[in-house]
Structures are given as structure tokens and as C-alpha cells.
Amino acid sequence: MPVKTRITELFGIEHPIVQGGMHFVGLAEMAAAVSNAGGLGIITGLTQPTPDALGKEIRRCREMTDKPFGVNLTFLPSINPPDYPGYIKAIIDNGVKIVETAGNNPQKYMADLKAAGVKVIHKCTSVRHSLKAEAVGCDAISVDGFECGGHPGEDDVPNFVLLPRAAEELKIPFVASGGVANGKQLAAALALGAEGINMGTRFIATKEAPVHDNVKQAIVDAT
Template sequence: MNKIKELFGVQYPIIQGGMIWASGWRLASAVSNAGGLGLIGSGSMYPDILREHIQKCKKATDKPFGVNIPMLYPNLDEIIQIIIEEGVKIVFTSAGNPKMYTQYLKDHGITVVHVVSSLKFALKAQEAGVNAVVAEGFEAGGHNGRDETTTLALIPMVKEKITIPLIAAGGIATGAAMYAVMSLGADGVQVGSRFVASEEASSHIDFKQMVVDAKEGDTHLTLKELAPVRMLKNKFYNDVKELYTKGPSVDELKMLLGRARAKRGMFEGDLEEGELEIGQVSGLIHDIKPAAMIITHMIEEFKACKKRMEQVFL
């Protein structure tokens, strides 16, 4: 039995990324109904909005789903209490210390997974008692690790040292990529960017189309002094690049970034001034389609890869 399927009670070991401004109840329930694990991205929601999304997701699916919590956001105590009150059974934490809430969540019967970008933090998450880790490579969109370790290098290094289930993330949008990382030791995959360009994602249609139009080299990891983020190149990115030529202070970078820059771009559709978070794999995303179709195509391609590899040494 696959460890991730067993841990979450899902048909396929495919987890949808809990991305801000993209992962509302419609996407989470669609992924869960299709056999994967859908996640509501709480990072872009006030507590009362999160409660509404959880309640709507429970009505839209009878399958397992979870909530992703970026631990650098405010209102954490309130968010945790809402998750417990609403009976959510799976939580993915990220961008913070897993020791803060892991045991408390587990004491309430919740399965806890933590997202990491390095072997060092994978070991710390395991020590904190999480049920599984997501190891996310440098290719991933949104907030990222500082070490720039790629997924194909990170997964076997983490697999070698941990004993809990391992989920691979970063650059995975196809069944072939899923086959590759599972061959390296991952028990499942987390998929973000591919689901941004889904019909059910709450991201703005203009942002989705920009993801579809993206080519190799159209994303870049920047703003390491604040929190490293991979985003599409646009006017805002060019403004950041120009500021770096002047040797900016952290305060100057914060001033340029301002507030709600990601919402402005990904949710409201301002493709010039917004922060457009997406992974390198956007260069392989060529259409906007239903989440269920994305999962179906990934599984079909995974099986085709498996068959092709079995024939290599015949």
C-alpha cells in the first residue's frame, strides 16, 4: 500500500498545493473528488473566510481534504481553532517552526504535514513529530528555500535520512515528473502551478492565461532578503531588478513590495504591478482545464512512463 494513499485515505498520491489566491474550496473539493487530496490555502483568507471555505468544501465533497497554513501569517491561534471546530482532519504547515502547533493538532486527531526546502528542516520537522514532510525544490513557485536545491537533488537526500512519508514538490506538473520523483524515493507528489491553470482555481483568469503563455526563463527567484519568492517577470519584477542595481536595504525592498502585492496580481489580475507567483514548470503548462482532467492525465502519463521504463531493459 502506498504510504500517502494510506495516510490520507485517497485514491491517488497527488496533493494539490495550498496556494494563496488560487486554492479555495472549489479547487480543493474538485481535486478531492477526483481522487487526490485538495487543500484550502488559508494564507490568503481572514479567519471568517476560511471557515466559510471549509464549510463549503465539506458540502462539495465527502472525500478527505485539508488546509494549508503558512505559519508566518497573523491570527494563527484563531485559524487553528476554526480548523479544529470545523473537523478538518489534515493540515499542511509551512513557512515556520513545525514545533509550534504539531503536537496540539495531533492531540485533536489531525494529521500534520510540514513543507520544507532542505534536508536540515526535514529532519527538524520529523523531530517535531509531523506525520509526513513535503520536500520542495528550487523550481517551485511562490515562497521558496534559500539554498536553491533542485527537486531531483533534494528528494533522494531527504529520503536517505528520514523515516516518515515523503512528498515531493517543485517542478511537478506531469505524470512523467511524478514517476521521476517517486523513482527517487518520494511516496507522493504535491502539485501547485499546474492547478493554478485549472478552471476551479480562484486565481484571476488573466493570471491563468499568463501562466499558460509562459516560456522557459520567464520566472525568477528574488527578494531573498525578505522571503525568497519565484514569480513571473513583469513590470513589478523589473522594478525589483532595477532596485537591486542600487544595493537596496531591506527597508527599501519592503517599501517597493508594499502590501497585498500578490493579491493584486494573482487574484485581481494586475499583470503589471502585481506579484505573479508561479513555478518554472509553467513553461510546460499549455492550457486551462478542469482539475479532474489534470489528475486523470497525470495518472495516465505516469502509467505510460512506467510501462516504457519496464521495456527499456527487455
């Protein structure tokens, strides 16, 4: 039976499983497959070289699924930063209602996203950052323990410690990100206070992932 939580209710999904925003993996095929299976598929925004390309990828994904899906957008300092306002506009103009933000504080874009009815889940590696994201109006948090790939922060705090602390402090729902690849780990995350999970590596081993088969087989064979 489906597991119902505030995350499934918030995003209109069947299972409390969010696909990780993986660079050059989170394309329309991957996002659509996850959403069709009852989770929340995520298109990785900055994998697309321009806002126009992101708009095309969103429309391509919508041809493959009528279920909710989102877009990941990572805000990182850069000498030549991406056209973040353009990416935000592409997300809004193409009717996406869920955005996963990561990196810097998304506050400067919250007004536009909220005005368009977009729900925002922000990735945080600490309780203090999670509370700040809650304060600026994010709807949910992805709490990233040290097990998480990508940018696990500098505090080196694993999920077994981080998740129950987040549950004690946050009022909005959060998902556990890092070290989750099966039902036992999903159950553990729920027991520690999360209301869903953010899973990346396991999805790399699927047929929809644009990754070499040798990499996929190595993930399957790993012990």
C-alpha cells in the first residue's frame, strides 16, 4: 500500500520518493519514468545550457507523463553565473509547479515562484540552514546528510544524527537525502522523522539513465 505523508500530499505523488537532481542524468526520460512510477521526477535545470533549452526539456517531459514532476536549480557562486532569472522564467512559463533549489539561499526568487503557485523544496546540510529556508517560505526541505552525493556541506554530520534533530526543529516536512536505496532505508528515514526520501544513485542504474552500462552494472554488483 502507498505510504502517505505530508510530502506525498504536498506534491501530489503516490510514494514519498523524490528523484535526486543529478547533473546530466536528470533528463526528461528519467524524470518522467520516476513520476509515472508514483514518485517525484526531477529535471536537472542546469544540465540544459539555456533557459530555452530547459523549456523544451520540460515540454518533452510533459509528453511522457501527466504526473507531477519538478525542476532542480542549483545556485552556486560563479565568475560567469548562469541566467538564473531566465531559468526561473522558463520554469514558470512552462507550468512547472515544483522546484528543488540547492546551494545558495533561494530567497531572491521566492516571490516570483510563490506568485506562480510553485512549491519549493530546498536542499540543506544542517538544521540551521533548514530553519532559514523555512523562514524564507520554502514548503519543504531536503535534509542532506554527509552520505549525500553532490554537495554534502562542511559539517560532516550523517543522517542518523541530522534527521532526528531536523524533526525536532522544523515545522515543514522534509525528506532524507543520502544513503537511501531500498525500502529498509526508506522505513528508517521515516522512523527518524523524515516524511520521504531523496534518492539518486539507485536511479543511475535504470534503463532511463543516460549513463554507460558498465557504470550501471558496477552499481548493481557493488556490495
